[in-house]
Amino acid sequence: MNEFISLMKPELIVTFIIFVLLFTKLGKGVKNSSLLNLIQVLLLLNFAAGFFFNKEGSLFGGMYHTDTLIAVQKNILSLGVYLISLLFADWFKKTEHLSEFFILLLSALLGMFFLISSGNFLMFFLSLELATIPVAAMANFDLHKKISSEGAMKFILSSAFSSGILLFGISLIYGATGTISFTELPALITASPFQILAFVFLFTAFAFKMSIVPFHLWTADVYEGSPMATTSFLSVISKGAVAFIFITVLYKVFQPMQEVWYNMIMLLSIITMITGNLFALRQQNIKRFLAFSSIAQVGFILVGISGNSPEGLTSVVYFVLIYVFSNLAAFGVAATISSNTGKENISDYKGFYQTNPFLTWIMALALFSLAGIPPTAGFFGKLFLLKSGAANANYLFITIAALNLIVSLYYYLRVIRSMFMDKNEEPIGKIKVQLSTKFGMYLCAAGIVFAGIFSWVYDYIQSLM
Amino acid sequence: MLQPGLYHILFISTALFFIGVYGFFTRRNLITVLMSVELVLNSVNLNFIAFNKYLWADKLDGLFFTIFIIAIAAAEAAVAIAIIINLYRSHHSIDVERAEEMKF
Numbered sequence: 001m002n003e004f005i006s007l008m009k010p011e012l013i014v015t016f017i018i019f020v021l022l023f024t025k026l027g028k029g030v031k032n033s034s035l036l037n038l039i040q041v042l043l044l045l046n047f048a049a050g051f052f053f054n055k056e057g058s059l060f061g062g063m064y065h066t067d068t069l070i071a072v073q074k075n076i077l078s079l080g081v082y083l084i085s086l087l088f089a090d091w092f093k094k095t096e097h098l099s100e101f102f103i104l105l106l107s108a109l110l111g112m113f114f115l116i117s118s119g120n121f122l123m124f125f126l127s128l129e130l131a132t133i134p135v136a137a138m139a140n141f142d143l144h145k146k147i148s149s150e151g152a153m154k155f156i157l158s159s160a161f162s163s164g165i166l167l168f169g170i171s172l173i174y175g176a177t178g179t180i181s182f183t184e185l186p187a188l189i190t191a192s193p194f195q196i197l198a199f200v201f202l203f204t205a206f207a208f209k210m211s212i213v214p215f216h217l218w219t220a221d222v223y224e225g226s227p228m229a230t231t232s233f234l235s236v237i238s239k240g241a242v243a244f245i246f247i248t249v250l251y252k253v254f255q256p257m258q259e260v261w262y263n264m265i266m267l268l269s270i271i272t273m274i275t276g277n278l279f280a281l282r283q284q285n286i287k288r289f290l291a292f293s294s295i296a297q298v299g300f301i302l303v304g305i306s307g308n309s310p311e312g313l314t315s316v317v318y319f320v321l322i323y324v325f326s327n328l329a330a331f332g333v334a335a336t337i338s339s340n341t342g343k344e345n346i347s348d349y350k351g352f353y354q355t356n357p358f359l360t361w362i363m364a365l366a367l368f369s370l371a372g373i374p375p376t377a378g379f380f381g382k383l384f385l386l387k388s389g390a391a392n393a394n395y396l397f398i399t400i401a402a403l404n405l406i407v408s409l410y411y412y413l414r415v416i417r418s419m420f421m422d423k424n425e426e427p428i429g430k431i432k433v434q435l436s437t438k439f440g441m442y443l444c445a446a447g448i449v450f451a452g453i454f455s456w457v458y459d460y461i462q463s464l465m
Numbered sequence: 466m467l468q469p470g471l472y473h474i475l476f477i478s479t480a481l482f483f484i485g486v487y488g489f490f491t492r493r494n495l496i497t498v499l500m501s502v503e504l505v506l507n508s509v510n511l512n513f514i515a516f517n518k519y520l521w522a523d524k525l526d527g528l529f530f531t532i533f534i535i536a537i538a539a540a541e542a543a544v545a546i547a548i549i550i551n552l553y554r555s556h557h558s559i560d561v562e563r564a565e566e567m568k569f
Contacts, residue, residue: 122530129537133544140548149552150564156545157498161489163541164505167534168482171512171527178521180530221567 007057007066010074011117013049014110017042021099021106032093036085039102040436043082050075058119062183065119069464073244073317074113080237080324081109086440087332088229090339093434095227101141104134105233112241116248121170121180124245125163128209131241132159135234139226151225158218162208169201182253189256196260202249203264209242212268212302213275216295220279223291228335231287235294236327240320243301247313250305258308265306266397273299273404280411284345286334289411290327293370296408297323300385303401307388310465315384317461322381325447326369332441333363340431346415351424356431360419362441369448371412372405377452384458474515481508495549495559499542506538 005012020042024030030038054071058064085092085102092098111130118124136159140152174180176195177188189195204215211219223231250261276296283289304315336359337352338344353360369378382405390398433441451457481504488501510531517527549559556563 122526122533125530126533126537129541133541136544136548140551143551144555146555147566149548149555150566152548153495153545153552153564156541156548157489157495157502160499160502160541160545161505163537164482164485164502164509167506167509168512170530171509171516174513174527174530175516175520178524180526224567 003057004059006053006055007059008064009053010046010050010071010078011110011113013046014106014113017046018103018106018110021103024099030099032095032098035098036089036092036436039098040082040085043078043085047075047078047082050078062181063120063123064114064117065182066117067464069313069317069461070116072461072464073116073241073320076317076321076324077109077112077116077237077241080240080328081105081233083324083328083332083440083443084229084232084237086436086443087328088232088335088339089434089436090336091227091229094339095141097141101138101229104138105229108132108134108138108233108238112237115241116244118245119182121173121182124249125167125170128166129163131238132163132209135230135238138230138233139222141227141230145225147225148227149225151222154218154225155222158208162205162215165201165208166205169198169203169205172198172201182248185253186255189254191257191260196257199254199257199260200264203261206242206246206249207268210239210246210298210301211295212298213272213295216272216275219295220288220291224285224287228287228331228338231290232328232331232335235290235331236324239294239298240324243298243305243316243320247305247316251308251313262306262308262392265302266394269299269302269306270397270400272296272302273401277404277407277411280408283411284347286338286344286346286349286415289346289415290330290334293408293411294327296404297327297370299404300382300401303389303398304385306397307391309388309391310462311384311388311391314458314462314465315381315388318458319381319385321457321461322369322377322448322451325444325451326366326376326378329362329366329441329444329448330370332437332444333359333366336431336433336437337428341428343428346418348428349415349419350422351427352419355427355429358438358441359431359433362445363419364416365445365448367412367416371409373409375452376448377450378448380452380458471515471519474511474519478508478511478515481505481511493561495552495561498561499545499549503538503542506534510534 054068056067108131111127114127115131118127136152136156139155140149142148207215273296276292280289280292301316304312369376372378372382386398485501485504489498492498513527513531553559
């Protein structure tokens, strides 16, 4: 019993917060602004609790497994959710069903915690569904908007379809080996054609969830249709969680098939980076722009994963941490503009610097970090990803990745140029930024600057391997 | 009398899977698309049961998996139908072709 509580601490805390939020619906209800303060405090406590008493161990006959690295991964996701609760304060205060939104969001977070900890394909599937289905409901949260329901429809159908493919793959693996446990499987994986077929099905499902090209088609539409808070959750937290478990499955379970999946990852990584970059060039809507840029970022994560070494795992965890800060900052600025003025096009941002220098600087910092320009942390994240990928001595692959970095500079700088340099007779007026949003943006900016300069962040993650 | 073997059942389940995939890509009505997904999930159920009966009769993993798939499929269908109802309210149609505000 004691072990149960100490090992499942992150999940139990999230469950507790969900129950607290359910109880706020009783009686007359609470005002949005005070409820949002309560949620922010609870999520901060959840994040702080992630630093203490992390033990290693398994529960439920190996179905649930945790150690210090997994605790760090969970804490990165908690940090992301805390930042979301700060950054989107404008939209949260306006929405009618704030506590429902956070109940759904935290259910998805709970699913992701179980997902990272799963030690068995049954647990893996159940938690993946728990992490996906509430997000589909969150995508439809702008009930009166046409594009919101269209995006949610695309999301739920493609995710249901991808879980069908995932299950077919798992059933073939079960037929070939007779087990679904992550610890028993590696000894039984022999890379026979039947097992490779099963792996291809599994890989397809992962590609759907991480929006790897050619399974990315739902991404941009869902991102554009959903409210900004959902979009940022989808693009940062849910992608990070799937990347973490993807590494576990590849490095632990399918290690004997390493030659098979290395080629698949390399090929998909190249086309993901190229497609993401080329489509991001022509986007006008900021959400679609960030969607395609996040597809390109997933291509870089795949470069790190292809390293197949402890450095590969370290660099991906480190990159996701930085990605949380930089992408959430970009989404935070875009959401503040969107909920105050309703403008979401990049061309509307012309001359934004004249009226809102603070927001412009945060956006510029975030985009510099996403593009990977040296003083920011994004540079170090990309550097370690490419370094881990280069361990296989496949230099053509690394060269293509590095060239894609240069292409991505163009479209990130295009946004910055239109904010700083382009003249505009009627720029967006002065926006009053909420206090909590401002605080969240400062946190993101501090993360972008310091996570790169302080080398102990990377060293600490590496020491947990 | 001839007993059905593992291959017969695998043939049916694989056929069912690809009928589901075909339906998912070609149907225009959202409810039918959802039904195609259910076909895919049910073909997986058949697979698990067949493997459990013919190959790994001493284990229970496959049977448990089937039960959970049925439960999850119901939850997924509930949310999907709620979304489709909302889509019907805003678009006055559940034709996939009508939901086309966002492209490329």
